[in-house]
Amino acid sequence: MALDLDGARRVVERVLDDKLEAWRDSAGRTDDVLDETTGALVAPVPDEVLLWDGLGALLPLGRPAITKPLDGAIAQTPPTTDYQAVLPVGAPQLRPDDVIRVAGSARRGGPRDPQLVGRRFRVSDTAVGTYSVLRIVRVQVID
Numbered sequence: 001m002a003l004d005l006d007g008a009r010r011v012v013e014r015v016l017d018d019k020l021e022a023w024r025d026s027a028g029r030t031d032d033v034l035d036e037t038t039g040a041l042v043a044p045v046p047d048e049v050l051l052w053d054g055l056g057a058l059l060p061l062g063r064p065a066i067t068k069p070l071d072g073a074i075a076q077t078p079p080t081t082d083y084q085a086v087l088p089v090g091a092p093q094l095r096p097d098d099v100i101r102v103a104g105s106a107r108r109g110g111p112r113d114p115q116l117v118g119r120r121f122r123v124s125d126t127a128v129g130t131y132s133v134l135r136i137v138r139v140q141v142i143d
Contacts, residue, residue: 016088016134017107018116020056023048023099048099057086058102058116058139083121084128087135094137098123 025048032041061084085100094100100121105111121139128136 016055016057016086017105018055018057018102018111019104019106020054020058020085020087021050021101021103022052022087022092022094023101024051024095025049025097025099051094051098052091053103054088054091055106056088056091056100057112058100058121059084059086061138083139083141085121085123085137085139087137089130089133089135091135094123094126096123096126099142100137100139 025043031047032043034040035042060082087094100123102111102116102119102121104117111117120142122142123137124140125138128138130136
């Protein structure tokens with residue numbers, strides 16, 4: 001017997017109130033050109049392809065407690081990001097270096113965090129979690 005997840009999906013979708021866009025640079029850095037004056041790699045325009053747009057949520061991560069490692073102990077470093085993107089399970093599978101842009105908010109009363117609207121985030125970890133109704137990826141602020 002298949003599990004009916006419609007009720008759980010409706011509850012979760014109420015939290016997904018940010019309008020998000022997922023972009024991918026299909027050629028990566030291989031088509032970037034060296035600016036000999038500045039020494040920086042410059043991406044050709046347009047360089048990214050829109051993969052998906054829809055409702056999701058961009059939420060801050062809780063920071064782990066940072067303690068000094070003991071001599072000889074192996075310590076896991078804390079994540080280098082402060083945010084995670086929560087996407088519906090129907091959104092395409094993202095890859096590291098894909099870009100998520102907060103395009104707006106569908107939240108009544110305005111966005112959860114108005115300063116995030118218009119910001120772009122680089123996908124840094126796609127293996128955070130996939131569940132029956134949503135997918136979570138870790139992201140880093142890029143501008």
